Amino acid sequence: MNIQGRIGPQYSPIQEISVHTDTRDILAHARRNAIRRGLQDWFVCDIDAHHVETVSWKEIVTYIEDPVVRDNAMRFQAERLGAPPYGLNGDLGLRYQSVGGRIPHQDGQREIVEETGVHRDVTLTRRAMDSLGIDNMVVFPTPMLFLGMHPQPEMEVWLGGAYNRWLIDRILSEDERIKSLVYLPFNTPNEAERTVEELGDKKGVIGFCVTSTRHKPVHHNDYMRLYSMIEATGKPLAFHAGYHWQDPSLATVNRFLGMHALGFVWCNMVHMTNWILNGIPERFPKLKALWVESGLAWVPFLMQRLDDQYLMRPSEAPQLKRMPSEYMNHNCFYTTQPMETTHPKALEITLEMIRAETQLMFSSDWPHYDFDLPQEICDLPFLTEQAKRNILGLNAARIFNLDPTPVKKLIAS
Amino acid sequence: MPEFSAGKVTDYADGDRKVIDCGEQEVGIFKIDGEFFAWHNRCAHRAGPVCQGRIMKRVIEPVADDRTIRRQEYDPSETNIVCPWHGYEYSIKTGFHQGNSRVRLRKADITIREGEIYVRT
Numbered sequence: 363m364n365i366q367g368r369i370g371p372q373y374s375p376i377q378e379i380s381v382h383t384d385t386r387d388i389l390a391h392a393r394r395n396a397i398r399r400g401l402q403d404w405f406v407c408d409i410d411a412h413h414v415e416t417v418s419w420k421e422i423v424t425y426i427e428d429p430v431v432r433d434n435a436m437r438f439q440a441e442r443l444g445a446p447p448y449g450l451n452g453d454l455g456l457r458y459q460s461v462g463g464r465i466p467h468q469d470g471q472r473e474i475v476e477e478t479g480v481h482r483d484v485t486l487t488r489r490a491m492d493s494l495g496i497d498n499m500v501v502f503p504t505p506m507l508f509l510g511m512h513p514q515p516e517m518e519v520w521l522g523g524a525y526n527r528w529l530i531d532r533i534l535s536e537d538e539r540i541k542s543l544v545y546l547p548f549n550t551p552n553e554a555e556r557t558v559e560e561l562g563d564k565k566g567v568i569g570f571c572v573t574s575t576r577h578k579p580v581h582h583n584d585y586m587r588l589y590s591m592i593e594a595t596g597k598p599l600a601f602h603a604g605y606h607w608q609d610p611s612l613a614t615v616n617r618f619l620g621m622h623a624l625g626f627v628w629c630n631m632v633h634m635t636n637w638i639l640n641g642i643p644e645r646f647p648k649l650k651a652l653w654v655e656s657g658l659a660w661v662p663f664l665m666q667r668l669d670d671q672y673l674m675r676p677s678e679a680p681q682l683k684r685m686p687s688e689y690m691n692h693n694c695f696y697t698t699q700p701m702e703t704t705h706p707k708a709l710e711i712t713l714e715m716i717r718a719e720t721q722l723m724f725s726s727d728w729p730h731y732d733f734d735l736p737q738e739i740c741d742l743p744f745l746t747e748q749a750k751r752n753i754l755g756l757n758a759a760r761i762f763n764l765d766p767t768p769v770k771k772l773i774a775s
Numbered sequence: 776m777p778e779f780s781a782g783k784v785t786d787y788a789d790g791d792r793k794v795i796d797c798g799e800q801e802v803g804i805f806k807i808d809g810e811f812f813a814w815h816n817r818c819a820h821r822a823g824p825v826c827q828g829r830i831m832k833r834v835i836e837p838v839a840d841d842r843t844i845r846r847q848e849y850d851p852s853e854t855n856i857v858c859p860w861h862g863y864e865y866s867i868k869t870g871f872h873q874g875n876s877r878v879r880l881r882k883a884d885i886t887i888r889e890g891e892i893y894v895r896t
Contacts, residue, residue, distance in 0.1 A: 371782040374794035374801055374816075379827045379859040388859065391822055464829055464857040464864075731862060735821055 381470040385486060385729075388467055389493035392735050396495030396772055399740045405755035405766040406736050407498045409697045410602070410654050410725035411490065413483045413533075414471075415503040415525060419447040421532065425524035449521050451512045452505045455607050458618040459731050468731040480536045487533075487540050490728050495736050497755065497770045500541045501533070502571065504730075507604040510576030515549040522547040526561055534566030539769065541762075543571035543600050551584040558591045568762045569597040569652070574629040575604035581640035589646050598650040598695065598761060603630045626700075630656040631664055634690070638668060641681025643693035650761055652695045655727060659702045662715045665690055691717040695761060697725035698753065699734040710744045719749040723758045781885065781892040787811070790854075794826050797896045801826065802883040804892060805867045807854050812867050813883040813894060814856075819872070823860030825880065831855055833866070833873060 376387050386393070396402075415422060423435035435448040460468040475485045483501075491499050503525060509518045522545040529542055544561050546554040561567055570592055572580075580601075592599050605625025606612075612628075615621045630653050637643070637651065653661075665687035672679055672686050682689070696716055703709055716722055727733045739745070739753050759766035779797040787793070787806040794803050794816060801816035803826025818825035832849035839845070855864045855873060864873045865880050872878035884895040 371780045371793070372796040374796050374827070376827055377792070377794055378829065379824060391817070391824055395822060461862045464831065465862045466859055733861075738821070
């Protein structure tokens with residue numbers, strides 16, 4: 363018998379993963395699996411990953427344009443003991459995401475970062491990209507996803523603008539592989555237009571983002587000039603989902619599991635319904651609308667509901683020249699995460715109805731608790747290799763005008 | 776089949792876990808209620824490092840005679856390992872997922888000789 367351990371047991375250097383564990387160690391299995399699947403030679407683009415912007419809030423508030431609010435914020439961050447992020451609303455559900463600490467990377471990434479030449483978030487993003495097998499990663503904020511529900515619409519303008527300028531200055535400028543869809547203060551349409559004008563061409567900005575957790579009708583005439591401007595840029599407009607436990611429709615849901623499962627879908631279902639029935643794809647045929655982080659199972663559900671109802675009541679949606687589902691799988695694009703995989707037949711039909719080969723783009727949502735991996739796309743038995751390559755990166759390269767040359771450093775540790 | 780040392784029996788207190796590098800593979804050895812259990816360090820969900828997760832007692836929610844519930848509790852007889860990637864929870868004794876026994880960990884063979892534990896992969 364071949365006894366490998368004659369020199370003693372080889373204990374793994376990481377016995378328990380914690381908030382202090384290095385991203386590369388947490389994701390060591392992901393890197394190994396990506397190598398085994400040959401992803402080094404595939405262009406892989408992650409359209410939705412996150413950083414925790416509140417860790418850098420002291421820096422971000424220095425980018426607030428309004429000098430009085432900026433002073434107030436800086437003083438608060440400097441002097442208030444245990445200061446929460448100035449001006450930022452949030453949702454209490456954020457406290458539950460790690461399932462009581464069972465999923466440590468959701469609670470915090472307190473790993474050692476010795477590199478001093480770039481911002482810490484650049485280093486963490488690089489570690490994630492090179493562990494997951496990603497060439498380009500689009501980063502979104504986290505607690506700011508709730509900013510559309512802020513009682514002060516001007517605070518969304520101040521904080522959204524500060525975040526955008528900080529991100530461009532400190533993160534996007536440091537690494538060509540990191541990209542952003544800039545935050546639009548959607549509750550104030552003329553400020554959203556100003557954001558497109560001023561920041562739409564900055565390095566690393568490949569599109570625009572509306573955080574979906576808000577009670578503004580996406581079809582209101584106030585937004586038509588904004589959509590025209592975005593359509594003219596050729597860059598996509600993403601609706602990034604989120605939850606909000608104060609939403610009256612979720613008032614009876616007492617488990618975070620249930621609220622999260624519904625909330626992340628509900629906001630985009632409402633916006634999509636308004637988007638389609640008000641004929642936005644007819645009015646802006648070249649506007650690329652992207653629906654982010656709602657998973658995929660909702661799409662065939664909504665297609666069936668809207669198609670059935672539309673045939674009975676076409677006079678209520680007179681701008682439509684096609685079935686709602688045809689707009690949803692021609693004019694709209696989707697990101698994968700959190701991809702529902704427990705019912706494989708349903709997933710196969712879902713991807714077929716979405717026309718995944720051209721409309722779907724991979725997203726990880728790293729470092730959140732329900733993050734996905736590129737290997738999940740590789741392992742789907744019903745997709746052709748070309749479809750897998752498209753979903754993992756080539757669709758994103760086409761839609762976002764990215765160079766599809768693999769540049770990642772996917773090497774075994 | 777290669778065999779790897781996992782240390783001495785006396786290296787393990789009750790409730791301990793040691794993750795062993797076994798060439799290309801990793802195995803988690805657990806001592807629970809005086810017994811040893813060994814599982815491959817690959818979650819059934821996404822091949823995450825399940826054995827490097829938190830060890831926690833299973834959560835239960837007792838139902839009273841009148842079918843009401845008041846609180847959650849830990850089940851002292853059931854110890855789970857929680858995959859740190861996505862939170863899949865498995866019984867360390869059975870390897871079954873708490874909510875679906877068809878989702879299970881892959882067992883690793885261990886033998887104990889002269890007070891030393893060996894893993895076969």
